[in-house]
Amino acid sequence: MLELKNISKRFGDQVVLDNLSVTIEDQKTLAIVGPSGAGKTTLLRIIAGLTPADSGSFTYNGQPTTAAELRKQGVIGVVFQGFELFPNLSVLKNITLAPTLQGVSAAAAQKHARNLMDQLDLEAQANAYPYSLSGGQKQRVAIARALALDPKILLYDEPTSALDPNLRQSVADLIASVKQQGMTQVVVTHDMEFAKMVADATLTVAKQGSESNEA
Template sequence: MLELKNITKRFGAQTVLDDLDVTIEDQKTLAIVGPSGAGKTTLLRIIAGLTPADSGTMVYNGAPTTAAALRKQGVIGVVFQGFELFPNLTVLKNITLAPTLQGVSAAAAERHAERLLAQLDLIAQADAYPYSLSGGQKQRVAIARALALDPQVLLYDEPTSALDPNLRQSVAELIDSVKQQGMTQVVVTHDMEFAKMVADATLTVAKQGSESNEA
């Protein structure tokens, strides 16, 4: 279980997150919702160790930690809103790049990537380049790339925003299939209907920095 306690973040004179508590339960999906500008993505970036909080603490499995430490340990994986695939690399290379940079052998990284491609119905796209993929395929490649590092917690920033609305159901099914394999997930979304489809619990963040938790 990952807990964030008394998280505060300011940008200049503006307080975006004010003394926020978040509990992310193992093998569950938490949706973070709220209006634009409320700090949803900021909170996600704090969890991911990409943006520092001004104050607050993190606890992982009962032990105090930091977002930077969790990121270094590979606990956290991130699926970015714009996918951020490398356009000059094939799908397979996009997935194997980070593991090989971390010391995994090319052969082992490819075997793992091929399992992920099969799981996500992307085998036929292994040698394709991102420009040739549909939005839904890019989303699945981005998820495969994050899963290639074997994270314990997978974060999604607005997973449906760059997709045709008709793909919302397929993305929800994909997130559910990842959960069924035991993955803990956090989904930032402005889409309340999508949140209801995927979430075991919901955290609503308001612009004033107030929040509420709903099971």
């Protein structure tokens, strides 16, 4: 379980998050929702260790920690809004690059990647390049790439925003499938209907830092 307490963040004179606290339960899916500019993505980036909070604390499994330490330990994985796949690498290489850079053998990284591709229906795209993939396929590759590092918590930044609206259900099914494998997930979305489809709990972030938790 990951707990954030009294997280605050401002950019210049603008307060984005003001003493926000949230608990992310193990093996559950939390949706973070709210209007544009309310700080949803900023909060996700703080959890991921990509943007520093101005104040506040992290506790993971009862032990005080920091976002930077969680990132260093590989606890957190991120699926970015624009997927951010490497255009010059095949699907297989996109998935295996980070593990091999972290010292995993090429054979082990490929075996894990092929298992993930099998689970996400990407076997036929192993040697394809991102330009040739559909939006839904790119989304699955981005998820496989994040899962290749075996994170404990997987974060999604607006997972449906770059996709055709007709693919919303398929993304919801993907998130449900990953959850069934025991993954803890956090989904940032502006789409309330999508949030209802995927979430066990919802954090609604409003502008000026007010927020509410809903089971």
